[in-house]
Amino acid sequence: MDAGPAAVTSPDARIELRRVSKSYPGVRALEGVDLELRSGEVHALAGTNGAGKSTLVRLLGGVERPDSGQIVVGGHALELASPIDALRAGIAVLHQETHLVPEFTVVENFFLGRELRRGLRLDWGAMRVHARARIAELGLALDVERRALSLSAAEAQLVGLARALDLQARFLVLDEPTSSLDRGEVERLFGILRTLRERGLGLVFIAHALEQIFAIADRITVLRDGRCVGSHRARELTPRALVASMLGREEPDPRAARHAAARGTQRPFLVARGLARQGAVAPFDLELRAGEVVGLAGLLGSGRSELARLLFGADPADSGECAIDGRVVRQRSPRTSLAQGLGFCPEDRKQDGIFATLTVRENIALLAQRRMSRVGLLDPRAHERLAQRFVSELRIAAAHTGQALGTLSGGNQQKVLLARALACEPRLLVLDEPTRGIDVGAKVEVERLVEELAQRGTAVLFISSAIEEVLRRASRVLVLREGRVVAELQGAELELERVMTLMAGESV
């Protein structure tokens, strides 16, 4: 590669990011970020979703290149054009949720891309011995002939970690390494990270749980909306100050009035009793009233989306029942739910939501078609009117309604998805991560829309991993952990720290 001298040798080597910027279509992910990562230190990156943490990780790992600015490793400005370049520069990244090739065995994964040769053959015997030893150093006795798909998340992660260490990495970047670990596994991981820090490695750590950040970090850098808003020594920072820094200033909220109003309305629109799905969501009760915004908070994999899908009838329930307008509904499906006035915006917009190659108009009219068609025929002019109405109401930035949806920015795609659900005039709208991956302006508009809907009497179930959003909008919040509803908070109980603690599994 033409990356130049890359090996990091001096003990006080450091990585510096200088005025680094990166944009994606429609989103300014990082803007002029300066950052210094030192060896022998755990450096936590904190920030809400969309603050730019993952982008930063991709730049450090050579997966993507910055639009402008420099990455300086050990005094040399480097062009990290590929993961190979990053590895050569001594930077190893454990990416979120992608650890190993599932079909390969542990030893095959451990040496993938750097297999040991002996003559014409690969020396599997030596590789097995070496891999087993290096994995054992992390306190894991593992049959290295097991296939990766049979490993637990924690085991797979340790294999990935052992591999990164074996590459002589000087810097280790861990993107949400704790998101799929239980408490014991997190403790074990932290033990390993502390040892590595003592050995002089530079560690970059990303996590949502504040207690984890304060447990392991020496230094904390806060990102907000793609900018670096401050770097602090961990012991000079309190959790409260960190949160304030992550969120910026707060706006006054209209929840109290709305909450009272919602309580006043007669019977709930939807009542779930003991609804459950094995392996996904434990039995839970839930009531949703007209004009009420209820939030769902939980870590990744806590069952948020599964609960939403269950409520919408996208996944069948194993037990429990669900009543809509006072009538128990059996044999639920998205089709029946839509007919009963439920709307759903799924979490994975690209996968489950938008039809990228269809036009904005077609995407908006998709579900409302049935009620608008006359004797089974579509009415293109009615579709156009409908699309026009939502494009102007939601301020969707499209050149015309015939534009393919895939060419719009993420925020506008999200608005089209909302428009599709709204076109059916739902009485309950389930929004799963409606603000993920969209820019700040669009986020504000989506939140404003939720507010308006509630005032017009629609019930909204609002799911977001940006907890501050949930707290800002919801009058009631259900906290999920490991598929279980562990708490239902309202009024004065709606406090960021309290919710986060519950999510992470502390008792209150």
Next chain:
Amino acid sequence: MRHVAREPWFVTAVALAALLGAAGLRYDGFLGASLLVNLLDDGAMLGFAALGAMLVISSGGIDLSPGAVMALSSVVIAAAIGAGLPPLAAFALACACGTGLGALSGALIDVLALPPFIVTLAVMFLARGAALAIHVESLPIQAPAWQPWSRVELPVLGLDLAAVIWLLATGAVLFASRHARWMRHALALGGDQRTAAYFGVPVRRTRVAVYALGGLCSGAAGVAYTLYSSKGDSTAGVGMELDAIAAAVIGGTALRGGSASVAGAFLGVVLLGVLQTILVYEGVPGAGWTRVVLGALLLAFVVVRRALEARASR
């Protein structure tokens, strides 16, 4: 023993043994060295194509061009020998054509991020068209230099040259699947491309190499065809790419990629050969029933394998 049972080709081997056993009981003199020789001689053409298909599929791709590239290869050989080139040079030229077309497919798929299905479909038309442009009809090879090459039998069992090369190629790929870095990388690509890239696998180089090798296999299938029939034919091998995929799948190659079943691709081809032989013995007329049985067999294998996987994951 439990290890063997977990190999992807295990079901294929069991089915093959059962077929052979049943046929051996039913017809006198069915089993014997001559059956083996016939199976290998007749299987070489499809065998090369199946080997290539297995390679490409296990890297997470698909190749629709083998039949057409094989036809082009045979026409190139016939035309080159007709123009005075020595047969060995003509073989090399044909293999180079196949490799080049494969490399082209791989490069387009990787650099432009195009779907393999479409790219190799286009290459299929290119190759078939080029073969027809060189010569519309069947092109017999009559040059005196060809004489020693027409159906060469080797001292080993009296096998054809093409069959022996197929066996050697299968052995080489079998070795590579365990002991060649590029092949480990190709499989990693099929398993999880993103992780492979993060782990430092040279994605582009590997992908181009895999499709190039697939093309080489198709070229070699053309050589086998020419050795077998002493002619080039621009209409040869229509639909053979699908037979090749079927043989690879019957041999235990998972279409999602990530694992190679080299022995399986070999056994798959042999199994199809045995099936055809049995249908001939049964006096079933025409190719129609062969296809019906092939279709049923393919479904049966996929179903059995899915059931085994479901049981193993429990």
